[in-house]
Amino acid sequence: MDLPRHLITQIVTGGDLSQALDAGVTSEWLADPKALQVWQFLTEFQIRHGKAPTTEALKAEFPTYKLAKQPEPLDYVLDKLREQRKMSILEAALGRATQRFTTGDPEATARELAAALAELEAEVPSTVDVDITTTALKRAAAYRERAGQELRMHGIPTGFDAVDQLTGGWRPGWLVALVGPPKAGKSTYLLLSSLAAWSAPKRPMFVTFEMTAREMEERLDALESKVSPNGLRDGTLTKADLDRVEKRLRSMELRPSYWLTEDASSASTVSQIVAKAQRLKPDILFIDGVYLMSDDHGEKPGDWKAIANITRGLKRAAKSLGIPIIISTQVRLSKIHGGEITAASIGYGPSFAEDADLIIAAQPTSDHDITKMKSLVGRTVAPFEFWIRRDWDHGTMTELAYDPFGDTDDLGDDDDDVDMF
Template sequence: MEKKDFKKKEMTGLELNLLHAEEVENAVLGAVMLEPVSLHEVEGFVREEMFYQQKHRYIWRAIESLSAKGLEPDIIMVTQELAAMGKLEEAGGAYEVTLKTANLASSAHLWEHVRVLYEFYLRRSIAECMMRRLGEVTDRTQDVYEVLLGLMADLEKLEENSPLEEHLLDMKGVMKKTCGRIRERVGRSVNGVTGIPTGVPELDRITGGWQPGNLIFTAGRPGMGKTQLGLKFALHAAEKGYKVLFYTLEMMSEEVGERVLMMRAPELYRKVKGGYTTEQEVDDLCRVGDEVAECRMMVDDTPYVSIDRLCAGAQTVKSRWGLDLVVVDYLQLLGTVARTGRTREQEVAECSRRLKALARSLECPVIVASQLNRQVEQTFDHRPELKHLRESGAIEQDADLVIMLHRNERGGDPKRCGLIVAKNRHGEASQPNTSVEVDLF
């Protein structure tokens, strides 16, 4: 056994025949050299590191080099290119290159072989990832939750970097998926609402409800009611039977519970909170809590959670229990991995992009509260615009829907707020000087 093979076996602790298939690597290389035109089908999808054997990596490198020069990578040209690279002997010589096409009649099954090639590469990558993290697991000075998050991030990266995801479609494929989505949307339509109902009729009319895969930002200045609005959306969906995950980064779960009781029994809650109440009234309020307890909403009150942990947690909930809606309160409190030279705007932009990717991967709407900058208070009527989104223009770019909270007077009714649809990628936005009035409690 060669030294490099022994190192791989020792590192993974698995038999090598589980980690690579030489006949598959031969088939991919042979098909491309036998019918060079087939290279265009897989170029950009197959990468050098997917080949386990180093000699096969050299051959693929020569194939890519010829392609970059506009030359066809047939057996003769590949052999000459390997010689020019000084790697012909390390690739097994001219005879070894010729053998790659010996058992092939055509490149008809190239894509099937590429899929198997990638599967073996993925197995090796997972094993190497596990072993890399094993040292951290056995080190008691390491935070075990950070190790777990690191492992999940590694695996998520492997999944995201898959070259075999079906993102490239011809128009036949596009229209098939489009019509299927339309039929599904119409099938779940209730009174014109095709997505998850918002709980605000006028907002339902404008948006059709929260749509799968959409990233929605609710933005406002501190004290405007962002948290209460997000909770209102979450609770309404949960009470309609949808599975909701609510992330609160600045409140404890008990505080979320109190907010819910305040929404469902405001007068009773005020009496109990003030302490001027009877035991019967406390029991009545707890009965309201028992009724709300049956709705399908989960609360994560991890303080200042990182974007990595949030995404991993949402994926876990989705796989275990199912998930229809995610609500995050709020964007500027999300943490990221510290990197030298990065500004806060860049960190917020990363969170925004990750949340958009999360919405697409979960195939459910993600609603995120965000702050507005102080410039909005310097305007004549305090009416917010997209330019007032705090700390990052990426929010405006990534969002499918941006809803801004607006109050003409600070001393107005705290229960009521105006909602301005500042951006709606898939429909109409609010007209100038108009807003949707909503009760927050």
């Protein structure tokens, strides 16, 4: 069957190109040169005149092009064209992957296949069309219900009281970036946020390119049990501490799943992580060290093009999965001026600021035990800053209700400090 001819016939006789465009049809779907020329004429005509050309207009432009005498239904034609396009993508990808495989390069083979999956995902339309006039009363009722709630937590708890008050929690579809220089505690703060979500109770999935799974488990258990992470690691905890750790670990069996993923080789791509999330179905996804990830499209790791592909892919994933995705990355020490981190301090290009709904910086201070947390970019969140004091000996963190480096007359009451999870 000549699918492009049936498609063009249905468009011309129906006078509308919108259904084909909504289905994702592009010039790349059409292999026949003549059909491609006709398609380009149709799209240009639609843009210029707001509708498809008539059969007379088409015949005037392409006098030898013949329409189908009995065209198949448009929905059927679009389904078949989509299948044909997917097969074309897979065939090309399998050819490239086979070449990589025969050279004994399994990682390159996997990247070729992952790139094909990413391209297939991009071919499927992901727009959502809503007539807001039909949902107005439903929205009004939802707003009233929210206003009547004492606890204004509409998302997943963030682990940070100041952030919860401003955002109402991590929201579905959000991409949030935690940035900071090396050894600023980004991994620990991500784990802390994951524990807050886990206690909600939600199911976190935590992917790390920075730590081993064992190190993650030890840090998580120390935070959960409020004991020294060093003491847990080197075996110097007291009997009371060990009893508390064991009690907390036993209680984990009654809680929702929490998935840890270690990728020491940094081979995971966005499509691979999304595929795992689709299988495990977490409520929230954490990725520690996204600047180390591999790109589905084969760009060099750490290159700004690769990072742009990754952040765009993660933003799309947050929306398609319907969950928050919380990530971490590093800032450039050379771009920190006067000790202050700004959006311009983030390494690897501007895509983090462009794609993230919220960026929070973990900024070291003159006190090794205190970190300043501040917003750099917020799509719908007002600017904020707060401070965290870490007690390494007891494995606790406290969110301070005042600026510990400010004027002593302005210090708040210690009773207002918040013990973090």
